[in-house]
Amino acid sequence: MSVKHPIIAITGSSGAGTTTVKKAFEDIFRRARLRSAVIEGDSFHRYDRKEMKAANAQAEKENRYVSHFGAEANLFFELQELFREYSDNGTGKRRLYLHNEEEAAPYNQEPGTFTPWEKIPNDTDLLFYEGLHGGVQDPKTGVDVARYVDLLVGVVPTVNLEWIQKIHRDVGERGYSQEAVVETILRRMPDYVHYIVPQFTHSHINFQRVPLTDTSNPFIARDIPTLAESMVVIRFNRYRNQDFPYLLSMIHDSFMSRPNTLVVPGGKMGFAIQLIFTSIMEEMMDKRRKALFSS
Numbered sequence: 001m002s003v004k005h006p007i008i009a010i011t012g013s014s015g016a017g018t019t020t021v022k023k024a025f026e027d028i029f030r031r032a033r034l035r036s037a038v039i040e041g042d043s044f045h046r047y048d049r050k051e052m053k054a055a056n057a058q059a060e061k062e063n064r065y066v067s068h069f070g071a072e073a074n075l076f077f078e079l080q081e082l083f084r085e086y087s088d089n090g091t092g093k094r095r096l097y098l099h100n101e102e103e104a105a106p107y108n109q110e111p112g113t114f115t116p117w118e119k120i121p122n123d124t125d126l127l128f129y130e131g132l133h134g135g136v137q138d139p140k141t142g143v144d145v146a147r148y149v150d151l152l153v154g155v156v157p158t159v160n161l162e163w164i165q166k167i168h169r170d171v172g173e174r175g176y177s178q179e180a181v182v183e184t185i186l187r188r189m190p191d192y193v194h195y196i197v198p199q200f201t202h203s204h205i206n207f208q209r210v211p212l213t214d215t216s217n218p219f220i221a222r223d224i225p226t227l228a229e230s231m232v233v234i235r236f237n238r239y240r241n242q243d244f245p246y247l248l249s250m251i252h253d254s255f256m257s258r259p260n261t262l263v264v265p266g267g268k269m270g271f272a273i274q275l276i277f278t279s280i281m282e283e284m285m286d287k288r289r290k291a292l293f294s295s
Contacts, residue, residue, distance in 0.1 A: 001150050002087040003291040006284050007127045009134025009145075011041075011199050012155035013069075013162060013192070020227075021155050021207065022130045024273035028281055029128075037086070037124040041131010042097035044079045046072070049112025069132065070191030076136060076143045083148035086120065086127045093117045125285065135199040146202055151239075151280065154203035161211050161225060163218040182219060204238035205276070209266060230266030233257070239280055250275055 001007075008025070012018045029036050045068060047055055052066070052073065059066045066073050078093075085092040096115040098104040104111045120127075135146035135154070146152060157165070163185060170176045170184075200206055209232050211225035236242060240260055247262060248254050251272055254264040264272045 001148060003287050005087055005090040005127070006150040006288060007083055007087060007129065007148055008151045008153070009129040009149045010153045010155060011129075011132065011134035011136075011203065013132060013196055018130055018155045020270055021153060021273055024270050025128065025277065028274065028278055032281060032285065034125045034281075034285065035123060036126050036128040037092075037094070037120045039082070039094055039127060039129040039131075040097060041129065041133055042099070043095050043114065044075045044131070044133070045097065046075050048097075048114055065187040067188035067191045069188050069195050071138050071141070071195065074133060076133065076138055076145065077141065079133060079136075080143050080145045080148070083127070083129075083145055087148045090124065091120045091122055092127075094120055125288070132196065133199075135203055136195055137198065138195070146199070150284065151205075152199075152203040154200040154206040155208075156200055156206065157209045158211065158215070160215040160218040161209065164215060164221045165224055167218065167221075168224050178219070202237070204236075206233075206235045206237070207269065207273075208233045208235075209269075227266035227269060232264050232266055232269045232272070234262040234264065234272065234276070236260045236262075242276065247272070247275055 010018050010021050010025070028034075045052070052068075055066045055073070068074070082092040082094065095117045096103075098107060098109055098111055098113055098115065100111050104113070107115055109115070129149075133145060135149060135152045137144050137146055156162075166185065167178060167181050170181045171178055209227070209230045211230050213225045213229050215221060215225065235258075237260070242262075244256060244262065248256070251264050251268050254262060254268070254272075257263050262272075
């Protein structure tokens with residue numbers, strides 16, 4: 001952790017709602033005129049698209065499965081070193097993962113590849129990470145990315161909703177059969193349990209989307225429940241000194257389910273993020289300015 005060079009990490013699996021949180025933070029940064037070093041979690045995968053297919057082909061021969069949730073397919077140590085160096089000096093190395101033709105075209109590369117590593121400029125106000133492993137810990141190797149994060153935000157849907165979203169995306173957009181997607185879900189479950197879920201225990205604030213529709217059998221669901229058909233449970237593990245009466249008055253139909261847990265309508269998720277994190281960011285940047293001035 002660092003007062004002078006703070007790190008904010010949004011961690012959650014694909015489809016969890018991290019994009020909504022990311023956009024809200026970008027709006028906060030823009031209004032406050034903050035310069036952020038943006039880090040995409042995919043850029044710290046170990047393999048590019050072709051290499052990942054080859055790694056899984058070899059793993060299948062050994063009766064194993066390599067998933068993007070686990071340590072084998074990711075550069076956990078390099079991610080930790082980036083967070084450590086940025087926390088110390090406000091810099092570090094990053095790259096991009098080029099998901100599609102549009103992203104790859106400016107670099108004259110194929111989709112599914114990485115750009116070369118480059119140094120983060122020295123004039124940023126904070127590092128902003130969004131991906132799968134912003135608070136990952138790996139007892140086998142001693143990697144502890146979470147120790148360097150000043151604000152760790154967990155974003156996670158209920159498990160059935162997460163499965164529904166993955167099935168619809170992979171079948172509808174990527175052309176996989178439903179049977180193949182279900183098999184993938186089952187194969188990567190150990191990595192999900194060991195590397196993804198524990199992050200939400202030590203995150204500072206969690207956002208969990210809970211659908212208000214029947215998702216009891218995610219494998220037959222025809223539609224993905226929308227934000228309007230959901231509630232969002234916001235648990236404050238740290239930063240509990242929120243003005244909850246103010247939040248309740250500003251967010252219509254919200255309520256407190258526990259002393260540290262605020263529940264808001266799904267459609268108000270972005271608004272709630274703006275209300276909660278604007279004051280936290282102001283306090284964080286005020287401490288940073290004072291630390292830089294006194295040094």
